[in-house]
Amino acid sequence: MKIVVCIKRVPDTETKVRVASDGKSLEKQGVNHVLNPYDEYAVEEAIRIKEKHEGEVTVVCLGPKEAAQVIRNALAMGADKAVHLLDEEPDRDPISAARALAEALKEMEFDILFFGRLAVDDQSAQVGPAVAHLLDLPCVIDVGKLEIEDGKVKAYREVDAETYVVEATLPVVLTANKGLNEPRYPSLKGIMAAKKKPLEEKPAVAQPSGTKISKMEYPPERQAGKIVGKGTEAVPELVRLLHEEAKVI
Numbered sequence: 001m002k003i004v005v006c007i008k009r010v011p012d013t014e015t016k017v018r019v020a021s022d023g024k025s026l027e028k029q030g031v032n033h034v035l036n037p038y039d040e041y042a043v044e045e046a047i048r049i050k051e052k053h054e055g056e057v058t059v060v061c062l063g064p065k066e067a068a069q070v071i072r073n074a075l076a077m078g079a080d081k082a083v084h085l086l087d088e089e090p091d092r093d094p095i096s097a098a099r100a101l102a103e104a105l106k107e108m109e110f111d112i113l114f115f116g117r118l119a120v121d122d123q124s125a126q127v128g129p130a131v132a133h134l135l136d137l138p139c140v141i142d143v144g145k146l147e148i149e150d151g152k153v154k155a156y157r158e159v160d161a162e163t164y165v166v167e168a169t170l171p172v173v174l175t176a177n178k179g180l181n182e183p184r185y186p187s188l189k190g191i192m193a194a195k196k197k198p199l200e201e202k203p204a205v206a207q208p209s210g211t212k213i214s215k216m217e218y219p220p221e222r223q224a225g226k227i228v229g230k231g232t233e234a235v236p237e238l239v240r241l242l243h244e245e246a247k248v249i
Contacts (some may be wrong), residue, residue: 001055003046005114006101006131007039007074009067010121019216025091026216035070038116040077040183041176045146046114047078048181053148056080058108062087062101062204075194076186082197083108085204093211094122098130103205105135111170112153117142117177125175132173139173140166144180 011017011026012034018027035043046057057079061071064087071082085104092100105113113135115128125141132139145156153172157164158179186194228237242249 001049001053001112002110003049003055003057003112003114004105004108004110005039005042005046005057005059005074005079006105006127007043007059007061007070008036008116008119008121009033009061009063009070010036010119013037013120019218023215023217024213033066033070035073036116036119036121038118038120038176038178039074040116041178041180042114042116042174043074043077043079044181044183045176046112047184049112049146049148050078050080055111058083058110060101060104060108061085062092062097062104064088068199071199072191072194073186075197075199076190077184078190080197082199084199084201086201087204089204089209091209091213092207093209094124094126095130095211096207096209098127098134099207100204101127102131102134103207104202105131111172113137113171113173115173115175117175128173128175135173137171137173138168139175140168141175142177143174144177146174146180 010033012032015031020027043059050057059071059074059079059082061067061082062085068084071084075082083104085100087100118125129139129141140155140157142157143155144158147154151170153168153170153174155166155174157166228234228241239249
């Protein structure tokens with residue numbers, strides 16, 4: 001079975017985000033970058049499928065030359081090879097990224113194409129479904145459990161405290177959600193082996209952007225809370241404030 005996992009290099013979620021001086025982008029200096037956390041679930045699931053059904057796992061990354069580090073991390077987890085679509089476009093929007101990925105994926109053979117549910121930097125959750133649309137493939141998003149048998153997948157999705165089961169035939173596009181598995185840490189052996197695994201570099205196909213950023217700004221500071229009292233005596237005043245000031249009742 002051939003599996004492709006699309007991954008993304010994103011700022012570490014512990015990084016303090018700062019708006020750059022141009023007011024339209026984020027400050028990049030001093031920012032630590034990591035493999036997108038949701039993509040880790042996708043890579044882990046691909047490796048587990050390979051271990052169970054045999055086959056090959058290829059990771060594909062659209063990003064700058066510095067993204068080679070996160071690609072090697074995915075290889076160290078157990079992926080077999082990688083394709084790095086070199087892209088120096090600083091503000092590529094989700095649809096433009098999907099088009100660039102789709103152009104490269106058209107030339108690749110796969111039974112399952114994995115994405116993370118979303119990237120933690122823009123949180124658009126659009127790239128996976130958009131690539132599926134461009135490649136005319138079935139797509140199941142937010143997969144929390146997966147079963148594969150007889151050329152079909154059975155994907156389980158948790159939506160509003162209910163479980164939806166979706167079946168699709170291969171090839172299929174899946175986006176991995178938290179809870180699908182517990183991603184492994186790369187072993188020392190895996191890290192050393194990753195240095196020798198194939199990593200193909202090629203330029204990403206230029207694609208027009210459909211989004212223009214006009215301005216970035218910090219959210220307004222929260223107002224200080226108000227203590228209206230203690231115990232049951234505070235209830236009438238609380239109700240009055242919710243009705244007259246907050247206007248939520």
